[in-house]
Amino acid sequence: xxxxxxxxxxxxxxxxxxxxxxxxxxxxxxxxxxxxxxxxxxxxxxxxxxxxxxxxxxxxxxxxxxxxxxxxxxxxxxxxxxxxxxxxxxxxxxxxxxxxxxxxxxxxxxxxxxxxxxxxx
Amino acid sequence: xxxxxxxxxxxxxxxxxxxxxxxxxxxxxxxxxxxxxxxxxxxxxxxxxxxxxxxxxxxxxxxxxxxxxxxxxxxxxxxxxxxxxxxxxxxxxxxxxxxxxxxxxxxxxxxxxxxxxxxxxxxxxxxxxxxxxxx
Numbered sequence: 145x146x147x148x149x150x151x152x153x154x155x156x157x158x159x160x161x162x163x164x165x166x167x168x169x170x171x172x173x174x175x176x177x178x179x180x181x182x183x184x185x186x187x188x189x190x191x192x193x194x195x196x197x198x199x200x201x202x203x204x205x206x207x208x209x210x211x212x213x214x215x216x217x218x219x220x221x222x223x224x225x226x227x228x229x230x231x232x233x234x235x236x237x238x239x240x241x242x243x244x245x246x247x248x249x250x251x252x253x254x255x256x257x258x259x260x261x262x263x264x265x
Numbered sequence: 266x267x268x269x270x271x272x273x274x275x276x277x278x279x280x281x282x283x284x285x286x287x288x289x290x291x292x293x294x295x296x297x298x299x300x301x302x303x304x305x306x307x308x309x310x311x312x313x314x315x316x317x318x319x320x321x322x323x324x325x326x327x328x329x330x331x332x333x334x335x336x337x338x339x340x341x342x343x344x345x346x347x348x349x350x351x352x353x354x355x356x357x358x359x360x361x362x363x364x365x366x367x368x369x370x371x372x373x374x375x376x377x378x379x380x381x382x383x384x385x386x387x388x389x390x391x392x393x394x395x396x397x398x399x400x
Binding site for chain 1: 324387389
């Protein structure tokens with residue numbers, strides 16, 4: 145996907161050290177951003193066929209306290225969720241219960257987030 | 266409710282594969298495109314930039330970022346849990362507007378960061394929860 149972030153070399157074991165972000169700037173993860181776009185080649189009709197079920201399942205997750213925020217993309221390329229999870233794996237487990245994911249129609253990009261650490265200065 | 270869903274699907278036009286319609290080629294129906302109410306900004310250090318280079322600018326960056334927040338330009342802010350940078354939700358109605366805001370910050374001015382912009386708005390599929398208002 146064109147919007148994937150550039151890969152950072154994974155030879156170094158210290159997360160953040162190679163990427164320029166000081167180690168003290170790494171927060172506790174309090175939520176996970178999920179950027180969800182249709183897979184290459186998937187049509188609008190394939191998606192629309194699943195949408196009624198997707199809406200029900202997504203609203204259920206929200207009512208269960210699993211989704212903090214949800215958006216459609218302004219460029220029409222998909223949706224964005226802020227999932228209540230403490231790790232990428234936890235967020236993935238939540239997202240994979242949804243119908244569109246189960247039918248392998250979507251790509252997911254996961255970004256764990258937490259408090260803005262520079263504010264401690 | 267189920268009838269309304271089926272009716273909604275029945276009245277939707279068949280997918281146009283014309284590239285000029287935003288979203289049509291990528292699989293997202295064009296009625297699903299919202300008004301942009303904010304822009305997500307994912308900011309990571311450029312390849313080759315060191316923590317020292319960033320730390321030198323951080324005091325100024327913090328001041329300028331807090332000022333933007335107090336001016337109502339930043340709705341949310343986060344550090345990434347994987348240590349790769351920061352994420353902002355900027356109050357802007359276009360990517361351009363968000364870019365203009367972000368480029369006032371010191372780290373951006375010194376070209377130390379990469380920025381990924383994702384314009385967002387209300388989750389449009391939820392209009393199906395409003396049975397009387399199909400469109």
